[in-house]
Amino acid sequence: MLEEYNEFLTVDDLQKALGIGKAYAYQLVNSGQFKVIRVGRLIKVPKKSLLVWMYGDNYEEKNHKEEKKEKSKMVPDGSLILTDKEDILFFERIATLPLKKKQKLYRVIYDLLDLSE
Structure with a gap:
């Protein structure tokens, strides 16, 4: 589920994916x-x-084992190394x-995704 989304x-994506109205989508976020993630009026929901939230904590554990691609991370000098295509975009x-x-x-x-580790 949600494969077609970034x-x-x-x-709007949340609304379409869950089949809910706009008011309820805003209520959920x-x-x-x-x-x-909020910056001004911009609202983004990390798909993960x-x-x-939809499938519970077991989703994270199950997919963590299957996922072998390198993730974006911060390096000691404070730079961010982007390796994930969606992060780059x-x-x-x-x-x-x-x-x-x-x-x-x-x-x-950085705070939300805890990239400082």
């Missing part, structure tokens, strides 16, 4: 039941977070933002 879903899209918004977004993403 790694980060919009509220505001409920705190799964991780949400949504799948764990996401960061390319936000590269067009003004500097202050980019800095804020990166801090939120």
Whole structure:
């Protein structure tokens, strides 16, 4: 499920994927039941977070064993090494933002996804 969606879903994507209305989709993203990335009015839902919410913690464990591709990570100098295609596409899209918004977004993403380890 959700294979046709990017790694980060919009509220519209969430609405279509779950077959719910717009109001309920916004209610869900505001409920705190799964991780949400917010920058200004932009709301993105990590697909993995949504799948764990839908299928429970066993989804994370099961897919962690099957997944062997290298993940994006931070290195000691503070740089981010992007190896996942979806991560690269996401960061390319936000590269067009003004500097202050980019800095804020990166801090939120690093904290949310715990990339500092």
